[in-house]
Amino acid sequence: MCGIVGYIGNNNSVDYLLNGLKSLEYRGYDSAGLALIENNRINLIKSVGKVQALEDKLSNLSTSSTIGIAHTRWATHGKPTDENSHPHLDCKKEIAIVHNGIIENYLTLKKELIEKGHIFKSETDTEVIVHLLEEELSNITNNYEENLIKSVNIINKKLKGSYALNIIWSKTPDIIIGTRIKAPLLIGAYDDCNFFASDISAFIKYTDQVIYLDDYDVAVLKKDSIKLYDANNNEKYFNKITVDKNVNEATKNGLEHFMLKEIREQPHTVMATIESILENIDNAFGINLMDIKSVKNVLLIGCGTAYHAALVAKYWIEEFAGVPTQAELASEYKYRKIAQTDETLAVFISQSGETADTVAALEKAKLSGFKTVAICNVYSSTISRIADYTFFTKCGPEISVASTKAFTAQLASLFALSILIGKANKSLDDKDVIKLIRELSLIPKSIENIINDEKSIEGIAKKYYTEKSYIFLGRNVNYPIALEAALKLKEITYFQAEGFAAGEIKHGPIAMIEENTPVFSIMGYDSVYDKMLNASQEVIARGANVIAITDKEGNQHMIADIVDRIVIDNTPQYLSPILNIVALQLFAYHVAKLNGREIDQPRNLAKSVTVE
Numbered sequence: 093m094c095g096i097v098g099y100i101g102n103n104n105s106v107d108y109l110l111n112g113l114k115s116l117e118y119r120g121y122d123s124a125g126l127a128l129i130e131n132n133r134i135n136l137i138k139s140v141g142k143v144q145a146l147e148d149k150l151s152n153l154s155t156s157s158t159i160g161i162a163h164t165r166w167a168t169h170g171k172p173t174d175e176n177s178h179p180h181l182d183c184k185k186e187i188a189i190v191h192n193g194i195i196e197n198y199l200t201l202k203k204e205l206i207e208k209g210h211i212f213k214s215e216t217d218t219e220v221i222v223h224l225l226e227e228e229l230s231n232i233t234n235n236y237e238e239n240l241i242k243s244v245n246i247i248n249k250k251l252k253g254s255y256a257l258n259i260i261w262s263k264t265p266d267i268i269i270g271t272r273i274k275a276p277l278l279i280g281a282y283d284d285c286n287f288f289a290s291d292i293s294a295f296i297k298y299t300d301q302v303i304y305l306d307d308y309d310v311a312v313l314k315k316d317s318i319k320l321y322d323a324n325n326n327e328k329y330f331n332k333i334t335v336d337k338n339v340n341e342a343t344k345n346g347l348e349h350f351m352l353k354e355i356r357e358q359p360h361t362v363m364a365t366i367e368s369i370l371e372n373i374d375n376a377f378g379i380n381l382m383d384i385k386s387v388k389n390v391l392l393i394g395c396g397t398a399y400h401a402a403l404v405a406k407y408w409i410e411e412f413a414g415v416p417t418q419a420e421l422a423s424e425y426k427y428r429k430i431a432q433t434d435e436t437l438a439v440f441i442s443q444s445g446e447t448a449d450t451v452a453a454l455e456k457a458k459l460s461g462f463k464t465v466a467i468c469n470v471y472s473s474t475i476s477r478i479a480d481y482t483f484f485t486k487c488g489p490e491i492s493v494a495s496t497k498a499f500t501a502q503l504a505s506l507f508a509l510s511i512l513i514g515k516a517n518k519s520l521d522d523k524d525v526i527k528l529i530r531e532l533s534l535i536p537k538s539i540e541n542i543i544n545d546e547k548s549i550e551g552i553a554k555k556y557y558t559e560k561s562y563i564f565l566g567r568n569v570n571y572p573i574a575l576e577a578a579l580k581l582k583e584i585t586y587f588q589a590e591g592f593a594a595g596e597i598k599h600g601p602i603a604m605i606e607e608n609t610p611v612f613s614i615m616g617y618d619s620v621y622d623k624m625l626n627a628s629q630e631v632i633a634r635g636a637n638v639i640a641i642t643d644k645e646g647n648q649h650m651i652a653d654i655v656d657r658i659v660i661d662n663t664p665q666y667l668s669p670i671l672n673i674v675a676l677q678l679f680a681y682h683v684a685k686l687n688g689r690e691i692d693q694p695r696n697l698a699k700s701v702t703v704e
Contacts, residue, residue: 094119094163094164094191094290095113095117095118095119095164095192095294096116096190096290097112097113097287098190098258098270098288099285100158100159100160100267100314101284101286101315102158102285103158103285105159105160106153106157106160108285108287108295109126110126110143110146110150110162112289113162116291116294117142117693118693119290121143122140122165122167123140123141123167123178124138124139124141124146124163124164125146125177126146126160126162126179127161128157129157129262130155130157133262134188134262135157136185138177138178139177140172140173140177159268159315161188161189161258161259161260161288162190163177168216169217170215171215175214178216178218183223186261187226187259187261188259189221189222189259190257190258192256192275192277193275194217194255195221195252195253196253197252197253198217198220205227208227210226217253221247224247224250225247225259228243236261236263236264240264240267240269241310241321244269245308245325248271248273248308254275255273255274255275256272256276258277259271266314267312268312269310269311270288270310270313271309272305272307272309276290278302278472279302279311279313280296280299281303281318282299282301283316284316286313286314286315291444296335300335302333302334302335304333305320308322310323335471351494351584351681351692352681354491354492354497355678355681357488357497358500359537359539361488362500362536362539365486365487365501365504365505366508366532366536370529373515374515379437379465379480381512384513385516386435387435387436388415388435389416389418389433389435390409390415390416390437390438391418391436391438391462392405392409392419392439392441392506393421393441393457394440394442395422395423396495397443397498397579398441398442398450399441400573400579401502401506401572402439403419404503404572405419405509406419409510412510412511412513412524413510413513413514413517414514414517415517422440422447422449422453425453426449426452430456437513438454439464439467440454440457440466440475440479442467442473443468443487443495444469444470444473445466445468445469445476446475450475454466454475454479458480463480466479466481466482466483467509468482469484469498469501485505493694493697494580494583494584494694500539500670500673503669503670503673504535507528508529508532511525511528534663535663535667535670538660539671541660542675549679550678552639552679553682556637556639557682559587560588561587561604561609562588562590562609562610563591563592563601563609563611563612563631564591564612564676565611565612565614566594566672567594567620568619568620568665569665570614570616570668571591572669573669573672574592574594575591576676577589577591577614577672577673578591581679581683584681585683585684585687585689594620594627595627597627598630602631605635608635609636610637611636611639612639612641612679613639613641614672615641615642616642616660616663616665618646621649628653629653632653638656639654639657640657642658642660644660644662645662658679660675
């Protein structure tokens, strides 16, 4: 949450900062601002609303500044106002900072600083940081760069929480300082300019050379040099990593929304993920078969959509490997006492690899001595650096806040991991493994067929888009898909949408049914088809309109009362979640579009949840 970008070079910094903010806007869009150094003074410009509002405000600005920091905000402390927008200044207006994260002890620090005479102008936790720096630097009259580095290290020891910072000081007009603790911040390196950013999308069009910071690193950027220091002010060696510079992946390719583009990319992204597994499934996850063979318990952890992927994988692992499996919300797992079970494999799922709750749960699992595997979409992300082993999904950038292609790639990865565990403990023989992998390899083509049937799904959306409440029902491996479909609809339409296990509808939720309530019944022709028909008839009897998500065989056995149907290819029951969710993503998208919603940037949400 929140996006940071910093630029220092030979050119006017405003264009670079604005372009960076536009690329990072998916991380927060409540307000935006930037701070420039020019003629040894700080120029501050900020605005409530999206980056476009800031750009409009800057249209009449005349500046030749070649150094600046910028921020796009997702509000945590304080409403979206000009005063609460970043950057923040000290009392003397000599220091400017931007901040991503949460300062947990800010109230205590704020009280101490007010007693020392500091004047606060915002409701944010961020402002304490700039006043702490002001206090540390108040008596400095020489060696400004050296003392700024030391002061940043001092305040790092005083602050509690997770954060990433960019700092400029008018007395050091040729440097930007960056530091991080459990929040994303990286450097983009180029010949005659350098960048800070929350992720590579902010600078990838300019450079593919990336430096990843460790916790408590203090980085000093000049236009032609980079230095890193540790918490004891000692200079550190660092590596530059070359990343794939495919700028087109972060564009809409002429479509109206990133979400639609990303839904339509799924035949490719799922296939790319599967192909990376098929090269050598035994080594795809990094962990060897002997270590997997000893696993007696599996723990699957994620947040939001990633948690729903974990719920699906629980069915797979228990079916294919016979290993007791638990799916946990990261935000709950990290705050409760857990059983220290021997030989546990803990799997952490996150698109960004930076989700604060998931990172904290991973650290807890490692302290418990569990083997840990990360499944994520971003190279050198925090969870990939902490986990013992990492599998990277092959999705490319996912820009829309509502996750689509990352989810289906996570499912494909987890299906393969389930096969691998079953293979290692002999629950599956070689013939079983070959059969399951072959079935998985056919999924991208079936996804493509759903994409090609988008018009019929749009037609159903046109029929129901004025409704304000939706229900999704599923059983067995498709129960989590009912939850995920409801989440997608809630995220981008703001309508009430609930997912339920179909067998539970009689135990309370059926009271929600009113005349014409749309109820989506996920019912392929499988072991629970008859049960899903029963649940559908129960809600039809109470006035609901049932929309069936079924396969071709299920469609042939459908009751006449279910008029609206989304028909997918026949596929084994255990793989049907990957297909069902693609159809339901398209439905959610078209309902949101018909209602004129901000689809890629829904209200109150941000893509990467890097705060608790």
